[in-house]
Amino acid sequence: MSGAARSRWPPVQGLLPNPWKDRLAPDALEPDALAYCCAPAGMPAAAREAFPAGRLHTERFQPAVRSFGPDTAFEAVCARSGLTVPVPADTSLLDALAHAGRPVPSGCREGVRGSCEVSVLDRTPEHRDDIGAPEGRMYACASRARSARLVLDL
Numbered sequence: 346m347s348g349a350a351r352s353r354w355p356p357v358q359g360l361l362p363n364p365w366k367d368r369l370a371p372d373a374l375e376p377d378a379l380a381y382c383c384a385p386a387g388m389p390a391a392a393r394e395a396f397p398a399g400r401l402h403t404e405r406f407q408p409a410v411r412s413f414g415p416d417t418a419f420e421a422v423c424a425r426s427g428l429t430v431p432v433p434a435d436t437s438l439l440d441a442l443a444h445a446g447r448p449v450p451s452g453c454r455e456g457v458r459g460s461c462e463v464s465v466l467d468r469t470p471e472h473r474d475d476i477g478a479p480e481g482r483m484y485a486c487a488s489r490a491r492s493a494r495l496v497l498d499l
């Protein structure tokens with residue numbers, strides 16, 4: 346944030362009043378700067394309306410409540426290691442990979458922070474994260490597969 350922006354938008358402590366959107370400052374960003382927002386659900390939603398999508402990274406404190414179809418088993422093929430990992434219906438991809446000796450770094454385990462991101466080389470994931478996975482990526486703690494196999498860059 347520039348000095349002028351800093352004086353216009355001094356640090357805020359405590360809870361932001363509603364509407365949060367009015368307190369956000371997309372014009373305060375340097376042209377190549379990124380904005381990060383980690384907050385309860387309302388603020389990331391407001392930030393997504395206010396900041397350009399390619400320059401904003403949001404994290405929510407908790408995942409949104411959403412419903413999905415029943416969990417089904419699939420296989421994760423780890424292309425680099427040649428390992429094929431069965432993922433039972435009652436197990437996350439993250440846990441299945443760890444049990445198979447191919448652990449992936451993780452943190453929140455709720456699909457809200459992105460630390461378990463993996464690259465998908467083939468087939469389509471069912472994205473259940475709250476982040477919005479970029480093309481060719483998925484979050485192993487929350488997301489599953491739309492097909493019987495997923496090929497991962499692991």
Ligand code: FES
Binds near residue numbers: 453456487
């Ligand atoms: S561990 Fe946080 S998104 Fe998967």
